[in-house]
Amino acid sequence: MSSESYKRFLRSQARKRPVRVSKTSISWEERERGPSSGSAANLLESVYLGREPKDTVVVDREAAMVLQERLTGLEGEVDRLHRRLRIMKWSLFALLGMAAASLSFLLWVLLGMPA
């Protein structure tokens, strides 16, 4: 059994926000609404502009695609940097090896030379 004040609340809301009912559908006019505090725009702002996000953010399809694209790009960048790092590591080892060999040869020449 619903209370009278609860019914009054529902009636008041129904009066303020009416809907059109036809045989198969229900429709109403949407009023312009600003973005909610947890909108996807806030998430992109936090990613790109460094603004602090809200506690919970909702991501719409477009924003998710932008982020996905950005992630793919970043993963590619990480792979490329990994490859460069590997080449530089091997180059460094080769240089160190060559330096050690040169040093050993120099010592051998200096110490092995007859007086």
Place this chain on the structure above:
Amino acid sequence: MGSLQRKLNDLEHEVKSRFVGNEEAVHTIVLNQLHRRSATLIRASRGIGKSTLMLLTLKGLWGDDMVVISGASEVKRGEVVGRLHIPSLEREGVERVLWAAFTRARGKGLDEVNRLNPYTTANVHHLMQFGEVWAYGQKTVVEDYTLLANENPGDPTTFIHPPPFYDRFDVCVFLNSLTLSEKFRLQEVLEKYEGDLVGSMPQVLSPEELEEARKDVTEVELDPDLVGNVNLLVRDLQACVRGKEESEVRPPALCDGCHFIRDVCAMVREAPSERATVVLNHLAKAATWLHGKCTPDDLYRMALWVLPHRMGLVRVRSLIGDLYGLLERERAKMEDRSARRQWTILEGLSKEFDPTFYRLAKEAAVEDAVFAEELMRLEEGWVQEERLRREETLSAQMNWKLAGTWRFGSK
């Protein structure tokens, strides 16, 4: 504006002319005086002015008919409730109780309530709950009063009082330290009143006028939408499809994998009590009586002081800041509900079952636990009337149940 409203505005003006800054806290305290047995808690660090604000308000309302007891001074039951009259016991063998001035005074102040010992706190708790006090097997009923308390929970020697005790306080206002310009103002105010802020405070209302104002406020009829907003706000912070109220597991563990993980309910560890609804209604009535209107924005502003001492959040960085964020999200949620015509649909369904309305309602209910509760309540009736099969219901499909009801199998 009537003469009583003017008096209340005068009270606020007199307090504000002596108490610099924290205007919203002062306004909330004044609004909270407009119902019987009002209880206000002021929280602040040391030296911010919590005792001064308490004394100014009490003096403005009750003049000299006020008693302040201090938690810092090892106050005992005899000073708060009553003590035995020894001559009567010795001469006549009769236990006569001398009720303490704190019990009899209509203006009651509790300074540094966090330092009150648990035994005295239990007596004050009983007074606030039942409007009576007991000592030596005797009882006395306490007349209408105004209770203002203050505390700095960060102080050493703080007792952790039980949550039900704090729940008895209608509002809990937090005071901030003064800004640069406010510090200048404070110096001017101190010079103006020669340092005696409390001593210079006049009694603005007579007890009869306060009683009349309180009576007027109770007779105010609130707009149904505002009452709806109050009830929705509190219910949103209480509702949980996993039965948070009776579960021994607390969020965030309880919320793991929950459908409503992004909703406000997932951020609440301890839900507010029904007193939050009662107090918000009182304050909304008081604001309507005093200013002629109370908007949903006013309501959210008031909720900031009604909720902090009667609910627990899952993660707290700054209690008031986090609560403010929660209320902002609530406001967005209310707008979303209105835009979806949820209540219009529910009103239609409460009159008669309509499959098109029901489909829309089910869609909305999947994202709104409070709406889902009301829809499931209607579903029960439709199932009994055989308009709907149980397996088609939201409760069967989502495996949700109404709190306090037996869960029927979906097959």
